[in-house]
Amino acid sequence: MEILDLSKFCMRLGDSCLILAHRQSEMCSKGPFLEEDIAQTNLGLDLLGQAEALLIYSAKLEGKGRTADDLAFRRPEREFYNFMLTEQPNTDFAFSVVRQYIMALYLGKVYEALAKVDDDVLSGVAAKAVKEIAYHERHLGMWIKRLGDGTEESHERIQIALNELWMFVGELYEEDDLDLKLQEAGYAISGEEMKAYLMEKITAQITEATLSIPESVYMTTGSKKGIHTEYLGFMLTEMQYLQRAYPDAKW
Amino acid sequence: MVEEMVSTQDKELIYEYLSEVTDPEIPVVNIIEMGMVRDVICGEDEIEVFLCPTYSGCPAMDMIDTMIKEKLHEKGCGTVKVTLVYKPVWTTDWMTAETKEKLRVYGIAPPEGSALSKKDLLNEGPVGCPQCGSKNTQIKSMFGSTACKAFYTCKDCLEPFDYFKCI
Numbered sequence: 001m002e003i004l005d006l007s008k009f010c011m012r013l014g015d016s017c018l019i020l021a022h023r024q025s026e027m028c029s030k031g032p033f034l035e036e037d038i039a040q041t042n043l044g045l046d047l048l049g050q051a052e053a054l055l056i057y058s059a060k061l062e063g064k065g066r067t068a069d070d071l072a073f074r075r076p077e078r079e080f081y082n083f084m085l086t087e088q089p090n091t092d093f094a095f096s097v098v099r100q101y102i103m104a105l106y107l108g109k110v111y112e113a114l115a116k117v118d119d120d121v122l123s124g125v126a127a128k129a130v131k132e133i134a135y136h137e138r139h140l141g142m143w144i145k146r147l148g149d150g151t152e153e154s155h156e157r158i159q160i161a162l163n164e165l166w167m168f169v170g171e172l173y174e175e176d177d178l179d180l181k182l183q184e185a186g187y188a189i190s191g192e193e194m195k196a197y198l199m200e201k202i203t204a205q206i207t208e209a210t211l212s213i214p215e216s217v218y219m220t221t222g223s224k225k226g227i228h229t230e231y232l233g234f235m236l237t238e239m240q241y242l243q244r245a246y247p248d249a250k251w
Numbered sequence: 252m253v254e255e256m257v258s259t260q261d262k263e264l265i266y267e268y269l270s271e272v273t274d275p276e277i278p279v280v281n282i283i284e285m286g287m288v289r290d291v292i293c294g295e296d297e298i299e300v301f302l303c304p305t306y307s308g309c310p311a312m313d314m315i316d317t318m319i320k321e322k323l324h325e326k327g328c329g330t331v332k333v334t335l336v337y338k339p340v341w342t343t344d345w346m347t348a349e350t351k352e353k354l355r356v357y358g359i360a361p362p363e364g365s366a367l368s369k370k371d372l373l374n375e376g377p378v379g380c381p382q383c384g385s386k387n388t389q390i391k392s393m394f395g396s397t398a399c400k401a402f403y404t405c406k407d408c409l410e411p412f413d414y415f416k417c418i
Contacts, residue, residue: 021308035392035402042394049308053337124337128307131372131418138373139393 001185007061008081009182010122011071012224013110014054015082018072019232020103021047022239023090032093039139043100046132050107053125073243077233078226085168087232094147094154094161101140102165105201106172106194108133113189122187141205148209155210162206163214170219172198178224265291265298268326272318275311276397279357282315286345289336297330298323303341306398306418342366343417355381360403360414371417378414380405390414 024044031037055068086103090096111133114126147158173195175183182188189197206213222228242249269291270283282288282302289301300319304312316333323331343362346354351361360381364371374393377386385407395402400413 035394038396039392039394042398045308045310045398046306047308049304049306053304053307120336120338124340125307127340128304128337128418131366132307134369134372135393135416 001181001187003061003063005178005181006187007058008178009187010054010058010061012081012178014051014058014068014071015080016086016103017047017051017054017107019080019082019235020086020100021045021051022235023086023088023096024100026090027096030090040096043136043139046129046136050125050129050132053121057121057125069243073240077228077236080228080232080236081224081226082228082232083168083171084220084223084229084232085165085171087228087235088165088168089231089235092157092161094158095165097140097143097147098158098161098165100136101144101205102169102172102198102202104133104137104140105198108137109189109194109197114187117187144205144211145209148206148211158209159211162211163217166214167217167220169198171221171223174219174221174224176224262291262293265293265300265323265328268322268328269300269319272315272322275314275318277354277357277359279353280350282319284347284350284353286341287315289339297332298328299332299334301334301336303339304335304337305341309398311397343415354415358382358412359400360412362415362417364417366417368417374401374414374416378403380408380410381412382410383408 021044024040024047027037027040027044029037031040051072052068055071059066059068059071083103085099088095088099108130111126111130114122115130117123117126144158147154149155173191175191179188179191183190203213220229266283266288269288270281273279273281274285285305287303287305289303291301292299300323302312302315302319312335319333320331344366346362354361358381360378362371363378364376366372368376370376374390378388378390379386380388380403383405385405387406388403389406390401391404391411392402394400395413399415399418401416402411403414404411
């Protein structure tokens with residue numbers, strides 16, 4: 001496998017963690033109650049740490065002299081490769097829960113494979129992250145159940161979130177040439193395997209929560225080519241504001 | 252005043268200095284006791300400290316990096332470089348019984364069991380109250396005051412407390 005392929009792979013994964021982390025950070029001071037506010041921001045913190053490690057490594061492998069901060073704050077929208085699911089806004093607490101839960105399942109499976117590769121940085125980062133993500137999955141799964149099997153209103157609202165976010169799930173098991181190269185080198189599982197895992201886990205959790213999986217919905221595609229929903233641009237405008245307005249500002 | 256220049260060859264002395272650097276969020280344990288210092292290499296004109304990050308997003312890491320450099324400069328060491336090592340992966344299982352006791356006395360319940368156990372990793376086992384020792388405690392929030400802690404209450408002495416999670 002080419003070193004630049006590995007760099008790109010780390011960038012994709014790092015971008016998903018970064019964008020998801022930023023979305024979670026937006027929940028700060030807006031949680032439904034204090035403990036959950038802290039929980040939501042701590043989920044974001046773990047993801048930010050994972051994003052940082054992955055982007056530092058991606059930048060190093062790329063060898064263009066860029067830093068993780070350059071990647072985070074100086075790339076335009078079309079050069080981000082995070083899944084569209086990760087950039088979806090915190091429309092409702094139920095949206096945040098569904099988005100984070102599905103991503104926790106995905107990341108857990110990705111890190112599980114990466115923890116076994118013959119690469120000290122990636123396997124080290126993944127071996128720690130897999131434990132953090134197991135904790136996320138547990139916490140978010142609890143919310144899926146609580147909201148789904150809760151009141152009439154909470155049930156309705158989380159079902160709406162599930163229905164509206166479902167079209168972004170397809171990207172999580174979609175494959176392009178880079179994925180196939182990574183799979184061949186043993187860095188990733190196949191899209192088919194990922195799909196089966198996600199569907200099994202989600203179906204079990206959703207059924208327990210008395211919710212239903214949306215039926216045959218059109219699945220979006222494009223983030224691996226840098227194509228995004230309208231939300232990413234607005235988010236980056238805020239996330240990158242300081243470095244755009246005052247390049248190299250430090251504190 | 253800067254003390255006499257130390258020999259960069261003196262690894263043991265560097266470890267002694269590093270034991271004066273404490274975790275900014277848990278001032279009763281130092282970074283050696285936490286198992287965060289993996290190695291020290293004393294080169295010709297540079298000391299390199301290899302540090303294991305704890306939680307992926309631990310905001311204390313940057314501060315610890317700065318504190319290590321400040322401490323070694325204060326002791327008269329020349330150029331200091333801090334390098335993060337991701338493998339072996341830091342785990343709470345590296346904490347000694349003595350370190351755990353220091354945490355408990357400080358009021359933080361130390362990690363119970365082992366991070367290798369999924370049950371302990373997900374806080375499913377009993378956690379002892381650092382105040383009265385009772386195991387009759389209840390989790391209030393999976394996330395506490397920092398990324399590494401969860402929030403509990405003791406049902407016997409009724410005190411709330413932080414629990415240092417297994418990882």
